[in-house]
Amino acid sequence: MLTNALNGLVYGSLLFVLSSGLVLVYGLRRVVNFSHGALYMLGAYIGYSIALRYGFTAGVLAGGIALGLVGIVLDLLVFRNLSDRNPLVTVIVTFGVFLVLEDIVKSVWGTQNYTLDPPAALAGVVEIGGNPFPAYRLFIIGASFLMAMILVVWLKFGRTGLFVRAASVDPSVAAMCGVRTDLLGPAVVGLGAAFAGFSGIIAAPFLSLHPAMGSEILVLSFVVSVIGGLGSFVGAFVSAMLLGQMQAFGTVYMPELASLLPFLLMSFILIWRPQGLGGRSA
Amino acid sequence: MTALLELRNVVAGYGAARILHDLNLSIGEGERVSVIGRNGVGKTTIVNTLLGTSRFMGGEVLYRGRALPKIAGHTAATCGIAVVPQGRKILPNLTVAENLRLGAALGRKGRWTIDEIYRLFPILHERRNSSGTALSGGQQQMIAIGRALMANPDLLILDEPCEGLAPVIVDEISAIFKNLAATGVGILLIEQHLNLVREITDRFYVISKGSVVRSGHVASVSQHDLQTSIMQ
Structure with missing residues (x-):
């Protein structure tokens, strides 16, 4: 039971970090970013290649930083032009970006599966409640919570975090007060992409690397964002934790229904509260 | 002397619609100027032009004598212009x-x-942790004024600041504007209420169909004369 709950926490933590990037981009640009899963995948592959040569820490840093740069370029070339466009256009364009990035990954790394060993210091197991639990999974929980805390503290108490929250509601008011909203967009999209990259490489020793990993996680991270309420970090956190537990217990107690449970939960939540758990009603 | 703006x-x-037509207007350092006119004549478009939210189609905007090559959303703020926007x-x-x-935001x-803002509006200190929109209309106007003052501006633009407020709140806010005017900050008041115009500003521009049709010193014209200019 405890092991299942911890596994749920691991998966929920990963989903939250990944969804945070989606929430950030949607909050500022009002763009539902279908390429987010590909950013996660690209971060995992870049981090994997660097980790093999220079060690795990270098791989984690490379996965985050490289994807941060990819995010900045994406914002300047794509997202900036998608704000205030028909949602269908944003879906088509960002899904197109997803396909392009997926093909880049296939061209560079091939279609086979890769596995990345956790660093030696985190390769062992830890006794929790008399049960052995992989130390690396505890690291995933710790790293995810650290990233989430950094994000929350920055948004709530940081000067630029205030600007981001202001610009996410009314960019013209933020600009009127002197905020360079033209610079804020690339920075926030870069940060969202960096979160995707970090979560990709951190997940690599836990889940294997393969070209379909982006689409698999994308669907679930959207379920997290929709249940949580698009643009709500608190909602995304609650939703990710719920889904994590559902995934962990579902695969054990009702394996034939496990893959359906997130969508059932999403349906119930949307009927009961169409704006999602943390969303504002229109 | 070079104008501030x-x-x-x-x-x-x-879009394709022209609202302002060859509009000329200037404000000196520390001057208090009003722009008056009926609804829909282009008063707020002047503000929007300075904030980069309307389409700039021609002419020049000069700040301290230097033409601003491109007006983006943050340009006015970086020039030291703060706005209490309509609504x-x-x-x-x-x-x-x-x-x-x-x-x-700019840390001026x-x-x-x-x-200081809390001293000016004690109710904002009491409600400092509430959502900004949970306050009454008058209190929200205090936030808007406080937000603009926090920029320590050289020029304060007030776009219909008393619109939709109860008379007692209008009196309170008018008194604050009069005190502000005495501090030396430049004021550009966009307004329809001539009482406020007379109380706060020294010079006026009357706008009609996107152009200045009359200007002068407030003290040299009667209330009736001003009203007639607006209605023409």
Whole structure:
């Protein structure tokens, strides 16, 4: 039971970090970013290649930083032009970006599966409640919570975090007060992409690397964002934790229904509260 | 003497529609000027032109004698111009204190700090942790004024600041504007209420169909004369 709950926490933590990037981009640009899963995948592959040569820490840093740069370029070339466009256009364009990035990954790394060993210091197991639990999974929980805390503290108490929250509601008011909203967009999209990259490489020793990993996680991270309420970090956190537990217990107690449970939960939540758990009603 | 802000033959509008036609207007350092006119003549478009939210089609905007090559959303703020916008535009996801702190985004130093704003509007201190839009209309206008003052501006633009407020709140806010005017900050008041125009400003421009049709000193014209100019 405890092991299942911890596994749920691991998966929920990963989903939250990944969804945070989606929430950030949607909050500022009002763009539902279908390429987010590909950013996660690209971060995992870049981090994997660097980790093999220079060690795990270098791989984690490379996965985050490289994807941060990819995010900045994406914002300047794509997202900036998608704000205030028909949602269908944003879906088509960002899904197109997803396909392009997926093909880049296939061209560079091939279609086979890769596995990345956790660093030696985190390769062992830890006794929790008399049960052995992989130390690396505890690291995933710790790293995810650290990233989430950094994000929350920055948004709530940081000067630029205030600007981001202001610009996410009314960019013209933020600009009127002197905020360079033209610079804020690339920075926030870069940060969202960096979160995707970090979560990709951190997940690599836990889940294997393969070209379909982006689409698999994308669907679930959207379920997290929709249940949580698009643009709500608190909602995304609650939703990710719920889904994590559902995934962990579902695969054990009702394996034939496990893959359906997130969508059932999403349906119930949307009927009961169409704006999602943390969303504002229109 | 070089004007603090000057609009020369400005043409601006929205999409293909031209709202301002060769509009000329200037404000000196510390001067208090009003722009008056009926609804829909282009008063707010002047503000929107300075904020980069309307389409600039021609003419020049000069700040301290230098033409601004491109007007983006943040240009006015970087020039030291703060705006109390029509409709207040208080952000609902920010607390009262955060809405005020947003006004100090550029970190210009001066008299106005958050403590000074709280001294001016004690109710904002009491409600500092509430959502900005949870306050009454009058209190939201106090936030909008406080947010603009937090920028320590050289020029304060007030776009219909008393619109939709109860008479008792209008009196309170008018008294604050009079005190502000005495501090030496330049004021550009966009307004239809001539009482406020007479109380706060020294010079006026009457706008009609996007152009200045009359200008002069407030003291040299009667209330009736001003009213007639607006209605023409």
